[in-house]
Amino acid sequence: MNLLHTLLAFAVALGTLIVVHELGHYWMARLCGVKVLRFSVGMGRVIFSRRFGPDQTEWALSVLPLGGYVQMLDAREQDVSRLSSTDLRREFTGQSVWRRIAIVAAGPLANFVLAILLLAGLYMHGVPDPLPKLRQVAEQSVAYQAGLRGGELITAVNGHPVQNWTELRGQLLPLVLDKSTARLDTSRVNSGSGGGNILDTYSLSLASLTVEDLETDFLGKLGLVLARPPATLGKIAPGPAERAGLQSGDLILDIDGRRIVDGLALLELVRASPGKKLQIHGLRDEREFSSDLVPDTVVENGVEIGRIKVELPMAPEMTTISDAPIPALSKAVQKTWNTSFLTVKMLGKMLVGQVSWKNITGPITIADYAGQTARIGVVSYLSFIAFISISLGVMNLLPIPVLDGGHLLYYSLEILTGRPVSERFSNIAQRAGMGLLLMLMLVAAFNDIVRLAFS
Known part of the structure; x- marks a missing residue:
């Protein structure tokens, strides 16, 4: 059932992105007066089609689902010798270079x-997300060396406000790539008699992290861990x-004299103490109590762990922020730009060997994430589609022949030289681009299989 759910979620996401991309080409072609002969979802042999519209465009479904295309009236692909002068004016290659650029760029756009x-x-x-509040900071960590101790609520990074944990991660990610220093503005409740909040700023060095750390929990490696509820x-x-x-x-305060900062700390200590007598100290109805506790010994994945059969609150403190339409649109544009820029930066670092090629993912991993996010809920699934859509837009703009970016490169050269690239050059570049694309697909497939085998 999970496999069917994953395949369905993947098909809906991929189908949506393909249709939207090709509709961009289609609508811009129509706007520029170019005749569209076929709109296909999928590649290869057509298995279903219908014709309608003023130009009797063929709307088709093809056998290979990974892709799609818009076929326009094009002298390079069809015999246009018998066409009327009216139809000839609607042929693609006869359009100005700026119109051709607009049509090609409209898909990624x-x-x-x-x-x-x-x-x-x-x-x-409104998207529910944990507050950027820190758990007790581990000694010897970068965060501890910066002065953070836990309980701080991070309110800004380098002057940019952060309202949740996802925004904190997003603000720190590009700074890690640059190995720069992050200035964290924080707020914490003053437990003294004066009450109120204590405002502080800390300088967090990110130079110790490598690009490979981004593949894991890089915030945790810095010592920034999400706060959890008390061990109630x-x-x-x-x-x-x-x-x-x-x-x-x-409320469990300490075990064997060791302070229990939250429910996760209690869980970790109990799991590490199968069959061991533990001295519990806690609060019950505002009165202190003590008790001896011996966790059961159970075997999990071949390892002995302790278990005491009690529910513990683990969910972090959440926040849901709803924006008005204009701020939400502005925030979405900024997020799309930042994600696109970060994607290009990561690709550049891959080319120079600073980032592992293991970061390239293919359809198997994307399908897995589609299924996971769909099971979590609509908000997570739509967020996933949005970020995959950004990635698809960026990838299609890469200057690789056979992709939209390759065609835009040709037209840029045409603007610079005053003449279109030669057919011989175009054919050689197309073959080279196809080879490069095939290589990337093989790398992605290999990474997917490795992840599947070792997950």
């Missing part, structure tokens, strides 16, 4: 527009916790 609209809609609806016990099932006299609502 449509992907960017789709991403902006989806993100703007999500920002208006929830529902207690028959087992070690019940035998120790623990009750729902108990």
Whole structure:
């Protein structure tokens, strides 16, 4: 059932992105007066088609689902010798170079527009996300050396406001690539008699991280870990916790003299103590209590762990921010630009060997993410489609022959030289581009298989 769900989510996402991309080409071609002969979702042999519209355009579904195309009236592909002068004026190669550029660029542009609209809609609806509040900071970490100790709420990075954990990660990501220093503005509750908030600024060096760290939890490697709720016990099932006299609502303060900062710390300590006697100290109805607790020993994935059969709150403190239409649109445009710029930067670092080619993903990984986000909910799924749409727009603008970016490169050369590139040069470049594209597809497929085998 999960496989079917994943395939369906992948098909909907991919189909949407292909249709939007090709509609960009189609609408711009029509706007420029170029006749469109076929609009195909998929490549290869046509398995279903219908003709309609003023030009009787063939709307088709083809056998290979990974792609699509818009076939225009083109003297390089069709015999135009018998066409009327009216139809000849609607032939693609006879258009000005600026119109051809507009038609080719409209596909990637449509992907960017789709991403902006989806993100703007999500920002208006409100996206639940954890507050950028820090858990206790580990000693010897970069964050600890910067002065952070835990409990701080990060409010800005280098003067740019952050409202949730995703925004914090997004602000730090490009700074990691530049190995620069991040200035973190923070706020924390003053536990002293004066109350109020304490405002501080910390300088966090990112020079210790490598680009490969971006493939993992790079925030955790810096010592920035999401705060979790206190270790307050929830529902207690028959087992070690019940035998120790623990009750729902108990707040665990320390175990064997070791401070328990949150529910995650309690879980980690219990899992690491199978069959070991633990001295519990906590609060119950604002009164201190102590108890002895011996976790059961269970085997999980071949490893012995401790378990006490009690529910623990693990969900971080969340925030949902809903923006008005204009701020949401502005935020979506900025997010699309930043993501596009970061994608190009990562590709550039791949070319010079600073970033591993393991970061290239193919349809298997994309399908997996489509299924995962769809199971989480509509908000996550639409966010996934938006970011894949951005990636598709960027990839299609790369100056590789057979992609839109390759054609834009040809037309740029035509503007510079005053004449179109030769057919011989175009054919050689097309073959080279196809070879490069095939190589990238093989790398992506290999990475997908490796991830699947070792996940």
